[in-house]
Amino acid sequence: MNLERAACPRWLSTCTVAVSVALLGGCMTTRVEGSKDAATGIAEGQSIVIIESSYHSGNQTEDGFVDCVTKEVQKGRGGLSVYPDEVFQDDLFPWFEPRTMPQGPNALPALMERPGVAERIRESGVRYIVWINGNTERTNGGGSLSCAVGPGGGGCYGLAWWENDSSYEAAVWDIEDGKSAGAVSAAVHGTSMIPAVVVPVPLIARTQNAACKGLAKELRSFIVTEEST
């Protein structure tokens, strides 16, 4: 599965600037991909848990991103049931702490053999563990913007811009089968700018939010669609 699209407002090319565009975003390119290793599917009463990969392995995923994906995959009709990650980690303490969490699906069998672990996971109804990796970085920026205030009023002049890259991956492990089911990823590149002629007009590319929504949508489809691709 592969989806790429550019989300640049058409008005940008004509340089039409109005106050109303402050509500619009900057320019973004989104790429969402999924790769299945095995057939998936989820039954009534089963859920998934979404956990941020360990910072001990160098991962720096923002906590807010995990919260966003968790919220998005539950939304609307056909939303997935998500078991709270903090409750899951407490239930299985200390085997899902940043230092001890399994580093790959190969570690699942040994983990399930630990006393009480398989029973506790079964009780929780969790079928899939989704590991989130990645982050958002500012990659470039420039321009200048200056503002001044005087007795007669104030204003800003100039143009400031910057680019953000949001790149995330969700690795899906099937606990029932004890192996990897595959992964989905979302990469969003966005350019934000603040042009100002008296009034600054922020045109913000919310790359992290776009990556969250793209990843969550793909993740939902990945798990629900039963066939292996």
Added chain:
Amino acid sequence: MLSLIGAGCSQNVQVQTTFPEPLVEPLPVTVGVHYTEALTTYIYSEDLPADGMDWTFSLGSANQLLFESVFSEVFTNSRPVDAPAAAGVDAVLQPNIKAFEFSLPRHSRSDQYGVWISYTIGVYGPDGELRTSWPVKGYGEVDSRRFKGNETMKQATVMAMRDAATIIIDSLNRDTAFRRAVMGGTVTAVEAADQLGAAPGYELHDEGVDESAPEVEVGQANEEMPELTGEEWNGES
């Protein structure tokens, strides 16, 4: 007005939390746990003039809750005792904090608040003789955008305490000198020296730990970890 500006501000991190019960098979031993006043009233303070801020961390009661939660599940029997020597137990454990460090996002050039806590767990025989002293260094970090105010630092402290608990549980789940000392065995000087070199706090995912833990520029340890000789580790000092 100037004095108000120069006064800076204080951040008081009161760690009041509970810890989950570990999911482990208990070791068939009865241990006494000696909680020292230094541990149960532990407070760490540090002034950061460059940030115009002083930080105070109160961990006392949380420390006791942490060890009660761990030891009550990892041993078949555990009870508090008044001294390192106690009758009717296989061993007495005496946890202490040896050092506390923290970092702000500015110091680690990241978005993370970080906390390191170095504990030592003294393992004594029922006669009060020191069998070994096991160092445990817990690390926790939390995204600065996750919580407001000093709640982020509090959560990073809780993460460091949970990490320390994880290391203790893992050390007791494997054939370590710590486990042997608790079970009544002896620890040789060679084993003790090996453990010091291996830094037990970083045993599990040792390939990534040192890189992920940012270097600390401030928040220096309030008490340096003493260099232990083999004899001290062997309980012969």
